[in-house]
Amino acid sequence: MSWKYKILVVDDEPDLERLMLQRMRRDIRAGLYKFVFAHNGVEALDLLKEQPDIDLVLSDINMPKMDGLTLIGQIPKVQPDIRSVIISAYGDMKNIRTAMNRGAFDFVTKPIDFDDLKLTISRTLQHLVEWRDALKSRDKLAALQNELGVASKIQQSILPTRFPDRPGCRIFANMKPARNVGGDFFDVIHLADGRIGIAIADVSDKGVPAALFMMSCRTLIKGAAIGKTDPGEVLHEVNQLLQEDNDAAMFVTVFYGVYDPDSQRFHYANGGHNSPLVVHADGSSAELPLTGGIALGLIPDLDYENKTVTLSPGDLIVLYTDGVTEAFDEQENQFGTQRLQEVFAGTKPTDVQAANRSVFEAVEKFAGDTPQSDDITCVTLLHGSDGG
Amino acid sequence: MEISTEREGSLLVARAGGRLDSINAREFDDALKSAISESDQVLIMDLEKVSYVSSAGLRVILLTAKTLQQRSAKLLICSLAEPIREVFEISGFDKIIPIHADLAAARASIG
Structure with a gap:
């Protein structure tokens, strides 16, 4: 026979057991309650230790060996997660008060009114269920925060911290993670003949699975970038490998470009990512022409078109993620590409x-007190500004 | 985020509102999952009242398209505000999921 709640009744009056079982027979038969009995506080504590599935203790006050008030005080030491209800003489406010102070949830008075008792029991159990749910969500939240901490460490660990900084070729990159959301990453890859591969990416979703997806994505980009010279082929290969066994439909938007300081060319392909800006020496700027590629990880056999721009000395390429353009202000306006320009x-x-810092400052100023809802990443590349 | 649905035979129209971001992506996913029944052949997502879609929101939409596709049903999207249409364009997802100007156009495309 199974039951939903187990109730321990503690009273030294032998009649109460029979009366309780008789008056509660419907709820017992329906499988709602199971009653166990003890005749004093000592017996009650022994039973609580033996039967950890007891949900509620209903206890008389005056009993031999250990009275009800002492018992109430001892219960949390044995079972912190149960509730107790005290049975007192009518009008005995002093003892009721003491019982409540020691942690009793409620009380009923003698002679017992069983309708009132049923109501009190059900109210107490309802409170207990809510309390247990709250504990569960708290544990879940703690687990989630722990997981997000792990994810954030993975994300931080894959970001390069040293960048090319030589006459004619200077690169800087920064990522400001949003609380609890980790999806952005970037990479700067040294290729043959002084060329430099630059990747910026945004993985959908958050948590450990997304961080692992990010990790494999970054490794695949690096591997493909070193093996291939064509950015479109790099994205093709990474997409092909990511989409295998990707049942969770995670995806990543990736912009990948190869910068050749000698030929002054920037050769790129785009898998569903925001198009970078090119800022000229006079402060005017334009988005790099789109190549129409789809985000990586979802569909097999995609081709990614390449485009090439020739840079002038002093040109600045600004690569960014949607955390920049989709930052919100207090009126729910988006930062947008125009403000970036x-x-x-x-x-x-x-x-x-x-230049990199000015992007973050502009976004921070715009957002004001609005909490940052997505990672903000910006990579800046300055071509041939100082006689290079 | 709010969501309401309306069924006409084997067509299910789901209207969403508010922001579809990482905070409520799961809630959105659960709401869609419980709304969609096996007999639905076409799902039209009317996103007219949606103000923002993050990548987590896009992922839920893609997952839904994928699930429907596995049993030869399909997903259409309609009534996107300009910034959200851009999100679909930039990510290239407008090439994966048919997008229509409004509900009438989406309905008309089913034939």
């Missing part, structure tokens, strides 16, 4: 790190 309007970019 305004950051550079009328200025001559000369310092790749300062």
Whole structure:
């Protein structure tokens, strides 16, 4: 026979057991309650230790060996997660007060009114269920926070921290993670003949699975970038490998470009990522032409078109993720590409790190007190500004 | 995020509102899963009232398309606000999921 709740009744009056079983017979038969009995506090504590599935203790006050008030005080030491209800003489406020102070949830008075008792029991159990649910969500939340901490460490660990910084070729990159969301990453890859591969990416979703997806994506890009010279082929290969066994439909938007300081060319392909800006020496800027590629990880056999731009000395390429353009202000306006262009309007970019910082500052100023809901990433590349 | 659905034979129209971001992506997914029945052949997602779709939101939409596709049913999207249409365009997902200007156009395309 199974039951939903187990109730321990503690009373030294022998009649109560028979009366309780008789008056509660419907709820017992329906499988709602199971009653167990003890005749004093000592017996009750022994039973609580033996039967950890007891949900509620219903206890008299005056009993031999250990009275009800002492028992109430001892219960949390044996079973912290159960509730107790005290049975007291009518009007005995002093003892009721003491019982409540020691942790009793409620009380009923003698002679027992069984309708009132049923109501009190059900109310107490309802409270207990809610309490247990709250504990469960708290544990879940703690587990989730723990997982997100792991994910965030994975994300941080794959980001490069040293960048090319030589006359004619300076690169800087930064990522400001949103609380609890980790999806952005970037990479700067040294290729043959002084060329440099630059990747910026945004993985859908968060948590450990997304971080592992990010990790494999970054490794695949690096491997493909070193083996192939054509950015479109790099994205094709990474997509092909990512989409295998990707039942969770995770995806990643990736922009990958190869910068050749000698030929002044920037050769790129785009898998569903925001198009980078090119800021000219006079502060004017334009988005790089789109190539129409689809985000990686979902569909097999995709081809990614390449495009090439020839850079002029002093050109600054600004690669970013949607955490920049989709930052919200307090009126729910989005930052947008126009505001990003305004950051550079009328200025001559000369310092790749300062240019990078100015993007973050503009977004922070715009967002004000609105919490950051997505990672913000920006990579800046300054071509041939100092006589290179 | 709010979601309401309406069924006409084997067509299910789901209207969503608010933001579809990483905070409520799972809630959105659960709501869609419980709304869709095996007999639905076409799902039209009317996103007119949606103000923002993050990549987590896009993933739920793609997962839904994938699940429907596995039993030869299909997903259509309609009534996208300009910034959200851009999100679909930039990610290239407008090439995977048919997008229509409004509900009438989406309905008309079913034939």
